[in-house]
Amino acid sequence: MTMQPDRRERWLRIIAPACVGVVVLALWQALVVVYRVPVYLVPSPLVVARTLVSDRVLLFHALASTLGVALAALAVAIVAGVGAALLFAQSRWIETSLFPYAILLQVTPIVSIAPLIIIWVHDLWVALVLCAVVVAIFPVISNTTLGLRSADPGLADLFRIAGASRWQTLWRLRVPGALPYFFGGLRIASGLALIGAVVAEFVAGTGGASAGLAYQILLAGMQLDIPRMFAALVLIAAAGVALFAVTSVLAHAALARWHESELPRER
Amino acid sequence: MTGSAAGSTLIELSGIAKTWPNGIGALTGIDLDIRRGEFLTLVGPSGCGKSTLLKLIAGLTRPTQGRVIARGGPPRIGFVFQAPTLMPWARVSANVRLPLDLARMPRAHADARVADALARVGLVAFAGSLPRELSGGMQMRVSIARALVTEPDLLLMDEPFGALDEFTRQRMDGELLALWSAQRLTVVFVTHSIQEAVFLSTRVAAMAARPGRIVDAWEIDEPCPRTDAFRLSPAFAAHAQRLSLRVAEAGGSELDRAIAR
Numbered sequence: 452m453t454m455q456p457d458r459r460e461r462w463l464r465i466i467a468p469a470c471v472g473v474v475v476l477a478l479w480q481a482l483v484v485v486y487r488v489p490v491y492l493v494p495s496p497l498v499v500a501r502t503l504v505s506d507r508v509l510l511f512h513a514l515a516s517t518l519g520v521a522l523a524a525l526a527v528a529i530v531a532g533v534g535a536a537l538l539f540a541q542s543r544w545i546e547t548s549l550f551p552y553a554i555l556l557q558v559t560p561i562v563s564i565a566p567l568i569i570i571w572v573h574d575l576w577v578a579l580v581l582c583a584v585v586v587a588i589f590p591v592i593s594n595t596t597l598g599l600r601s602a603d604p605g606l607a608d609l610f611r612i613a614g615a616s617r618w619q620t621l622w623r624l625r626v627p628g629a630l631p632y633f634f635g636g637l638r639i640a641s642g643l644a645l646i647g648a649v650v651a652e653f654v655a656g657t658g659g660a661s662a663g664l665a666y667q668i669l670l671a672g673m674q675l676d677i678p679r680m681f682a683a684l685v686l687i688a689a690a691g692v693a694l695f696a697v698t699s700v701l702a703h704a705a706l707a708r709w710h711e712s713e714l715p716r717e718r
Numbered sequence: 719m720t721g722s723a724a725g726s727t728l729i730e731l732s733g734i735a736k737t738w739p740n741g742i743g744a745l746t747g748i749d750l751d752i753r754r755g756e757f758l759t760l761v762g763p764s765g766c767g768k769s770t771l772l773k774l775i776a777g778l779t780r781p782t783q784g785r786v787i788a789r790g791g792p793p794r795i796g797f798v799f800q801a802p803t804l805m806p807w808a809r810v811s812a813n814v815r816l817p818l819d820l821a822r823m824p825r826a827h828a829d830a831r832v833a834d835a836l837a838r839v840g841l842v843a844f845a846g847s848l849p850r851e852l853s854g855g856m857q858m859r860v861s862i863a864r865a866l867v868t869e870p871d872l873l874l875m876d877e878p879f880g881a882l883d884e885f886t887r888q889r890m891d892g893e894l895l896a897l898w899s900a901q902r903l904t905v906v907f908v909t910h911s912i913q914e915a916v917f918l919s920t921r922v923a924a925m926a927a928r929p930g931r932i933v934d935a936w937e938i939d940e941p942c943p944r945t946d947a948f949r950l951s952p953a954f955a956a957h958a959q960r961l962s963l964r965v966a967e968a969g970g971s972e973l974d975r976a977i978a979r
Contacts, residue, residue: 603803606803606805608776608797608799609797609803610820612777612778612797613816613821613868614820614821623819623820624805627808630807708807708848709848709850710806710807714850
């Protein structure tokens with residue numbers, strides 16, 4: 452059978468990792484069955500899958516709650532992060548004065564600030580979002596600032612010769628040039644927003660209507676319901692992959708026409 | 719326009735010196751008139767400040783000493799860099815339209831100018847292409863069309879064909895000369911190629927490095943348009959020899975190597 456090389460490569464990129472996954476799951480299942488590992492230590496993949504189905508109402512409700520926090524945080528991180536980057540790009544003075552505080556935000560572990568945020572902010576959902584924003588915003592700020600600064604110097608000269616205004620240079624040169632950097636930051640931020648949401652839920656430890664996946668994991672741990680713990684973990688991982696995929700699709704849509712990172716490799 | 723007759727001074731450089739903040743002298747004692755309608759080429763080895771001189775003329779950098787005087791008001795300047803320097807995200811037409819967009823020219827008017835500029839460089843069929851879809855020579859032509867679209871009083875070109883292969887470069891030289899004579903452009907061209915300088919110019923200025931200075935300048939008083947026959951003529955050889963001697967005299971063995979290319 453003859454196949455176009457690039458099509459074959461695309462299939463390979465799906466099939467190869469899928470095969471690894473199947474082999475690992477099969478091995479896991481076999482080891483658990485053969486050695487009769489108790490379900491409260493390591494549940495088999497089939498048990499986890501069964502739990503996903505049987506506890507679906509509870510788990511998917513929690514997933515929706517966690518994803519809601521992560522997505523809201525990501526949206527805020529994008530708006531505020533890009534805003535900060537645009538501000539930093541206006542002058543070296545502003546950047547030099549404020550950038551260290553952005554780094555401070557980045558290096559302070561979220562588990563240590565989360566309790567404070569949860570005390571200060573009355574609305575718990577807002578507090579959770581805020582925690583996730585603190586975790587997710589730095590790559591957006593840092594990458595976008597770098598991108599805005601990385602305009603082709605020759606093109607920048609051309610804009611000066613043409614007497615371009617500050618706004619024109621920003622909008623027509625710096626912003627389009629910063630897009631690849633921004634999407635690089637967004638990709639990292641999407642994962643971090645989810646991590647931030649989960650960590651914040653752990654710290655808050657809240658149940659009730661807004662109970663997220665982290666709370667389900669905590670609760671399942673206390674009840675020694677290990678299969679449910681695994682099921683919640685699977686959902687968190689799946690949510691992370693889905694977020695990453697969405698940002699990749701967005702990046703591809705925005706850059707596929709012109710940027711090297713999204714162009715098919717020529718041979 | 720006043721004082722626009724061919725041969726009148728467009729820009730006058732007097733007593734120019736440029737020192738970088740780290741104390742290194744880039745240029746010294748530059749006195750040069752750029753005359754309307756001429757094709758002036760600055761020739762010299764790397765580091766002789768020819769690109770800096772071009773940036774001074776364009777107003778992109780200021781001299782440490784001396785003055786750049788524009789006779790009859792600031793000229794409209796077209797600048798062509800060594801690299802095509804196109805916006806990779808914009809189509810050819812949008813790239814060429816850029817200077818007009820920045821000047822807020824109405825779209826319909828601008829589009830007519832863009833079509834005209836693309837016609838001049840023979841790229842009408844590629845208006846909708848992206849830069850990455852074009853060859854290096856074609857990208858350079860887009861860059862030239864973008865410089866021409868404002869109908870500049872002065873076209874500054876910084877080794878525009880330096881990155882192209884010899885055959886493409888010679889063809890581009892020919893096309894540039896045709897444009898220059900058809901549009902009555904004023905061009906200041908920078909190159910380190912003696913042959914290119916003699917072939918293109920109505921006047922050449924030989925430069926030397928450390929510190930950058932003009933060691934000699936003279937007219938290449940040969941008929942235009944120039945043909946490939948000119949490249950083989952004794953007059954061409956004589957000018958090329960003079961130019962290479964002037965540059966070599968001013969420098970050391972290091973320069974000889976640069977010239978030998």
